[in-house]
Amino acid sequence: MSRGKAHVYGKNVDTDVIIPARYLGATKAEELAAHCMEDIDSDFKNRVEKGDVIIAGFNFGCGSSREHAPMAIKASGVSCVVAASYARIFFRNSFNIGLPILICAEAAESAETGDFVSVDLAKGTIRNETKNETYQARPLPPFIMDMIKKGGLMAKIASEKEGGR
Amino acid sequence: MGMTMTQKILAKHSARESVEAGEFIEAALDGVLGNDITTPVAIDILEERGLGSIEAADKTILVMDHFVPNKDIRSAQNCQQVRSFARRHGIDKYYDVGDMGIEHCLLPEKGLVVSGDAVIGADSHTCTYGALGAFSTGVGSTDMAAAMATGKTWFHVPEAIRFELSGKLPKYVSGKDVILSIIGDIGVDGALYQSMEFGGEGMKSLSMADRFTIANMAIEAGAKNGIFEVDQAAMEYQEGRGKRTPEIFKADGDAVYARTIEIDLGEVEPVVAFPHLPSNIKRFGEFDKVAIDQVVIGSCTNGRLEDLRKAAGIMKGRKTAKGTRTIIIPGTQQIYLDALKEGIIEIFIEAGAVVSTPTCGPCLGGYMGILAKGERALSTTNRNFVGRMGHPESEVYLSSPEVAAASAVAGKISHPEEVAK
Numbered sequence: 001m002s003r004g005k006a007h008v009y010g011k012n013v014d015t016d017v018i019i020p021a022r023y024l025g026a027t028k029a030e031e032l033a034a035h036c037m038e039d040i041d042s043d044f045k046n047r048v049e050k051g052d053v054i055i056a057g058f059n060f061g062c063g064s065s066r067e068h069a070p071m072a073i074k075a076s077g078v079s080c081v082v083a084a085s086y087a088r089i090f091f092r093n094s095f096n097i098g099l100p101i102l103i104c105a106e107a108a109e110s111a112e113t114g115d116f117v118s119v120d121l122a123k124g125t126i127r128n129e130t131k132n133e134t135y136q137a138r139p140l141p142p143f144i145m146d147m148i149k150k151g152g153l154m155a156k157i158a159s160e161k162e163g164g165r
Numbered sequence: 166m167g168m169t170m171t172q173k174i175l176a177k178h179s180a181r182e183s184v185e186a187g188e189f190i191e192a193a194l195d196g197v198l199g200n201d202i203t204t205p206v207a208i209d210i211l212e213e214r215g216l217g218s219i220e221a222a223d224k225t226i227l228v229m230d231h232f233v234p235n236k237d238i239r240s241a242q243n244c245q246q247v248r249s250f251a252r253r254h255g256i257d258k259y260y261d262v263g264d265m266g267i268e269h270c271l272l273p274e275k276g277l278v279v280s281g282d283a284v285i286g287a288d289s290h291t292c293t294y295g296a297l298g299a300f301s302t303g304v305g306s307t308d309m310a311a312a313m314a315t316g317k318t319w320f321h322v323p324e325a326i327r328f329e330l331s332g333k334l335p336k337y338v339s340g341k342d343v344i345l346s347i348i349g350d351i352g353v354d355g356a357l358y359q360s361m362e363f364g365g366e367g368m369k370s371l372s373m374a375d376r377f378t379i380a381n382m383a384i385e386a387g388a389k390n391g392i393f394e395v396d397q398a399a400m401e402y403q404e405g406r407g408k409r410t411p412e413i414f415k416a417d418g419d420a421v422y423a424r425t426i427e428i429d430l431g432e433v434e435p436v437v438a439f440p441h442l443p444s445n446i447k448r449f450g451e452f453d454k455v456a457i458d459q460v461v462i463g464s465c466t467n468g469r470l471e472d473l474r475k476a477a478g479i480m481k482g483r484k485t486a487k488g489t490r491t492i493i494i495p496g497t498q499q500i501y502l503d504a505l506k507e508g509i510i511e512i513f514i515e516a517g518a519v520v521s522t523p524t525c526g527p528c529l530g531g532y533m534g535i536l537a538k539g540e541r542a543l544s545t546t547n548r549n550f551v552g553r554m555g556h557p558e559s560e561v562y563l564s565s566p567e568v569a570a571a572s573a574v575a576g577k578i579s580h581p582e583e584v585a586k
Contacts, residue, residue, distance in 0.1 A: 012353055012442060016550045020557075021529040025232075025239025027205045039552040059354040059387060063548060064529065065289040067206055067305035088358050088389055089289055093305035153307050158214040 002079030002100075003118040004051030006111050006128070007037075007044060011057030015069040015090065018061065024068060029075035036072040050077035053119060055111045057083065061090025067097060074099040080119045082126055082137065084108045095144055098152035102126065104137035121145065167417030169325040170392050171360040174300040174414050178283040186324035186421075195409075196278055196301075197221055197312040198286030200268055200525075201229040205243045206306035207287060208250050211314060219254045221316035226258040226277055227251055228268040231525040233261070236532040266497025266523045269293035269381060269465035274497055276407020280395045281414055285309070285318055290465050290547065292383045295361075296376035297403065298395035298413060303384060323389045325360040326351075327422040330367030332431035337581040339475065340375030341467060341545065341565035343428070344382040345436050349446030351426075357387035359423060362416065364394040367430045373402045374471035381466045382547050385443040437543070437578055438563035441551050449580045455562065459542040460485070460573040461554075463494025463521075464528045467545035467566050470500050470507075476570035477509040479585050480516040486576025491518035492527065492534045518573065530554045536561075543572045 017040040019032055026032050037044035054073065060083035061069060070093050073081065081094070084105035094101045100121050107126045111117065115130035124139030140148070150156045168176065168183055176184045178192040199207055204227055211219075219225065227247055232240035244261070251259035260271060269290050272278045280298040285291065289303035304318070312318045328347070348355070361383045363376075371379070376393050383391025393399070395413045403411050439445045439452070462468075462476050473495060485491045493513045495501035501523065504510050510520055527534030528546040536542055536555030542562065544554065549561035562578060571584040 014548075014550045016529070016548065016553050020552055021531055024202050024531075025237060025243065027209060027243070039557040059357065062353060062387065063289065063550060065287055065291075065303040065305055066202065067287075067307060070305075071206075085354065085357065087354070087387060089303050089305060089384075092308065096305060096307035153311060154210050154214045154216075157311065158216070 001118060001120050002051055002053065004049060004053055004079060006053050006055050006113060006115040006117045007048065008111050008113045009040065009054070009056040011084070012059045012062055013040065013056050014063035015061055015066050016063055018069040019066065019072045024066065029071040032068050032072035033075035036076045045076065048076050048078065051079045052077060053117045054078050054081045055108050057108050058085045060086050062087035065089045067093045070094040070097050070099045080121065082107050082119065095147055096153040098148050098155070100140065100148050102137040104135050107135040166421060167419035169360065169420045169422070170298065170362055170414050170416045171300050171325060171390060172322060174281060174283055175320060175322055184322045186322050188322045189319060190322060191317055191319050192283050193317055194221070194224060194285060194312055195282040196226055196284035197224050197309060198226045198228070198268060198272070198284065198288065198291060199309050200231050200288055201233060201240065201244050201247060202231045203287035203306045203309060204247045207310040207313065208246060210307055210310040216314050219313050221313050222254045222256050224316060225256045225313050226272065227256060228260045228271055229262070229265055230267050230523065231529070232531050233265065233524060234522065264498060267465045267468055267525055270468055270496030270500065273297060273377065274406070274499055276403060276409065279403055279407065279409050279411040280399065281412030285312055289384045290381050292388065292390045293377055293381040293465060295380035295383065295390050295392035296373060297399055298393055300390055300392065302390045323358055323360045324423045325362045326356055327425040328361060328363045329425055329427045330363060330365040330430055331427070332367050332429040333370040334430045334433060337567050338433050338435055339565045339567065340371060340378035342433050342436050343430065344379045345438055345443065345446055345563065346433055348382065348386050348444045349436065351386055353385060353442055353444045354387040356383065359388055361386065361388045361391040363391065368394060368396060370430060372471055373398060374469040377469065378466055382443070385547060435565060435568050435580055437568065438549055440549050440560040440562065443547065443549060443563060455578040456541065457489050457543045457572055457577055458540040459534060459536065460489060460491045460569050461494070461527050461534055461542060461544040461546060462566050462569050463496065464525065464546040465496065466547045468494055468496030468500065470503050472545065472566040473500070473504050473509050476566040477512040479567055479570040479581055480574060481512045483516055483574045485517040485573045489573055489576045491573040492521060493518050494521045494526065495523055497523055527554055543569050543578055545569050
């Protein structure tokens with residue numbers, strides 16, 4: 001279960017605004033987080049707190065394949081992204097690095113920045129406490145939940161290799 | 166049930182008779198690509214996990230192209246890290262200053278990707294190789310790391326949109342106009358998770374450069390990949406380039422498509438994508454004067470010899486407008502050399518343009534042509550998102566090389582006919 005303030009964006013949020021290319025010299029998540037969402041929401045990095053949730057419209061994460069984008073979001077403290085739909089590379093990258101993301105168009109329609117939101121990933125429920133509304137996304141399957149708990153695909157592979165020995 | 170081209174290639178690489186849209190499969194890969202932005206992250210991931218061995222060293226292709234020759238200390242260190250990784254693991258397909266090119270121009274040119282391949286790359290425009298009838302798609306650094314370590318990856322088998330091409334492109338219209346028009350029609354998520362499969366009689370009139378441009382921008386419609394039928398032109402293109410043999414996969418007659426879109430190439434017009442989405446298409450006549458501070462001709466989308474030749478055809482004997490900085494970037498060393506021998510480079514320089522060595526540079530706002538606040542660029546690249554080429558309050562417009570060249574001469578967005586009378 002994660003709980004925090006919502007940061008709400010429209011559709012087609014691209015990876016160039018999530019982490020602009022001028023910062024791609026950096027490869028460490030913490031350094032990238034210092035510039036997260038900079039070109040679409042310059043105050044995000046000051047407002048964001050651990051546990052917060054990004055809520056957005058269709059095609060979130062479109063554009064470049066840079067894994068720096070979900071890395072920056074995760075390291076900025078965001079516990080979950082909820083969007084109406086995702087661009088495919090971002091979708092895959094997020095699970096691979098252990099950033100939970102849910103698909104739910106209804107949640108994106110009514111949320112406003114600053115609303116308090118709690119998300120139950122295993123159940124797929126998104127509760128907007130401020131608006132007193134609850135939405136249902138498709139819950140994450142156990143193997144994805146396992147990957148997220150372990151911290152991503154490579155952590156999962158490494159732990160399975162150890163377990164198999 | 167019949168299979169699409171993409172499904173057939175995926176079935177072959179997962180050692181199965183057939184696959185269906187929606188299935189998850191594990192596929193053996195023919196190529197794993199990374200660049201100087203995404204590979205350092207992949208190396209860190211491998212090293213953090215202590216995964217020292219790279220099973221797919223012979224399939225790994227590393228191209229230093231985004232920020233080379235290095236623009237700053239960080240980019241130099243990133244390339245140094247990749248260079249030393251390649252040496253340590255015996256990765257011989259490592260391309261750096263001197264033999265590099267923009268990755269998606271370079272790999273087909275060197276015959277490193279052939280028809281029928283399954284390739285992933287930690288770069289979203291990896292879908293370019295669909296022009297050769299290969300399945301190729303962009304991934305992130307973690308998938309790249311896992312694929313270097315194992316030579317395999319998992320895929321969700323996509324359904325497809327079939328594009329049935331007929332007719333012939335008119336003068337001053339090219340592959341860029343075709344793909345921008347498609348994106349304008351179906352939207353930036355119009356092919357989300359799907360493959361875009363191109364075929365039909367009209368394909369014959371498309372040069373390989375046109376096809377690379379079209380497949381390259383499949384990602385801009387949200388697609389997993391773009392792929393063309395393999396014809397004689399595609400086979401001739403591959404002759405004598407590499408050691409590997411192309412394999413042709415044809416869609417079954419009863420293949421199932423999510424939808425079929427018919428395109429008469431003769432009806433396609435020159436178009437421009439206005440800020441800040443590639444789907445924000447306007448035709449000439451639909452907009453007023455748009456003055457331009459900078460023109461960029463190049464990139465993985467339009468940095469091939471045919472593209473430069475078309476641009477030079479318009480700029481020959483003319484001057485770029487005062488106040489319109491024009492930057493030409495050949496896609497590879499070979500393209501640069503060929504353009505030099507043809508006299509194309511001379512035409513550009515005499516017109517007042519500058520010519521750079523191959524780099525992704527300005528396309529993603531890296532270097533070699535960054536925009537200041539309020540500036541406007543017309544570019545043959547692939548994205549016009551907020552801040553893509555520099556300041557968040559700058560603007561990028563996308564077009565074909567011919568429109569870009571005409572606009573460089575006129576100093577405002579112009580139809581080639583207006584300039585090349």
